Amino acid sequence: MSKAVSKQALALLTKRVFSLEEIQQQLEAGKLPCTIEQADGEGARTLRGQLPSPGPVFVIEIVESAWPAKIDTGQDLGPYSYGESLERACKFNVNWTKAAEVAAQHKAVVLVRMQHEAAEPISATEVLAQMMALAQVSLAIGSLEDVAGYFCPGGEIFVPVEVLDEILQASKVAGFPPLDLFANLRLSWLDDRWIIFETIGNAQLGLPDFEVYADSRQHDLNEIAAWLRRWSWQHLQADSALVDGSVAIGPGDAKFDVLYADDALLAPKRNVIRLIAHDEEKMPEGLPGRLRIDRA
Structure with missing residues (x-):
């Protein structure tokens, strides 16, 4: 069996440290079943589910600290997460004047990632569809109180959760992919x-x-x-x-x-x-x- 690898990652910056139990309750209320798993050794607990239609496995992890300005080797925050990504996301945010102020207030991160089998081929169109599904998972969690905003580290985008919803809805109506959520x-x-x-x-x-x-x-x-x-x-x-x-x-x-x-x-x-x-x-x-x- 090929090893499961982490692919795309989205995040929610939060004003407090959430528990996996409250996120699980929120997702299952939206008919998205998931289970809490305890990692072997010193690994963190994770929440694991599967995207519909059928989709890849998604894994949710709580990072009990603010998003780091510098990403050290060994930090698994997504394969396209670069140092100072949050700072650049705020600097180049033309529509949210309080982005940097809000980002500075967050205390923790809910990391939402996809996993695939390492040898599994996947097209750009399929990845886009799965990223949209992953954004829907993030939106479901984002309706909880104390979420500061939606953050796509690989695309260096930080927006209020309500904007995440607006872009997804507009994309559905227009029939054009919501690239503004990912790049x-x-x-x-x-x-x-x-x-x-x-x-x-x-x-x-x-x-x-x-x-x-x-x-x-x-x-x-x-x-x-x-x-x-x-x-x-x-x-x-x-x-x-x-x-x-x-x-x-x-x-x-x-x-x-x-x-x-x-x-x-x-x-x-x-x-x-x-x-x-x-x-x-x-x-x-x-x-x-x-x-x-x-x-x-």
């Missing part, structure tokens, strides 16, 4: 004109992250954000993926050079697909060399 969009200024607009978290879904480099005065930034989601969605089908070294057409029929890279410009370090706009404005000094392109 953040981050806008940073490289100088007074050039920006980098990027995704963080697509790797959880088996998709590449993207970096868009463009002159902000030549493009609508809202349209670029929409295209970042479109390009991500496009990569769910391998035959529609962007080709390294090609030219992609973006919003307003703008042209972008496509470059695959393993050195994301901003933390965390990860593989990315770079989309560099064919803009007339000179790029910031040193940036073409950093991106290994021949551009004035």
Whole structure:
């Protein structure tokens, strides 16, 4: 039998330390049966259940401390959890002005993870469906009092639990996956004109992250954000993926050079697909060399 391995992880930041018993009662009230298991040796107790339809096993663990700024080797907080992820989630949260304040008040974490058999093949579409089911589990727990917010460490997203519900409902109506729950969009200024607009978290879904480099005065930034989601969605089908070294057409029929890279410009370090706009404005000094392109 192959060994079960932890895959994607979601979390709820809480204002007190919850018990597994109260979480079990909450989930079973929502018709999601689960059992409490005692680990061998010094391992922590966990709550174990199975996602419907049929889905993989989910495991819930209580972390009796705040989310760490630095993740040490051996800390099992999900395979896509990086150091300072919560700080970045708050910094790049454009819709929740109190995100950092609320995050600073949490005392513990409810960690909700999926497990698969190590040799089990799974497509990006299947992972996305299971992540959505895992978000539903998190939403059920999130209705308990003293939950500070929903946190996706791999996507560096921290939002109120009610926003989690709103995004899931809107996704169902629109028929479009709730990528906003799993992968953040981050806008940073490289100088007074050039920006980098990027995704963080697509790797959880088996998709590449993207970096868009463009002159902000030549493009609508809202349209670029929409295209970042479109390009991500496009990569769910391998035959529609962007080709390294090609030219992609973006919003307003703008042209972008496509470059695959393993050195994301901003933390965390990860593989990315770079989309560099064919803009007339000179790029910031040193940036073409950093991106290994021949551009004035």
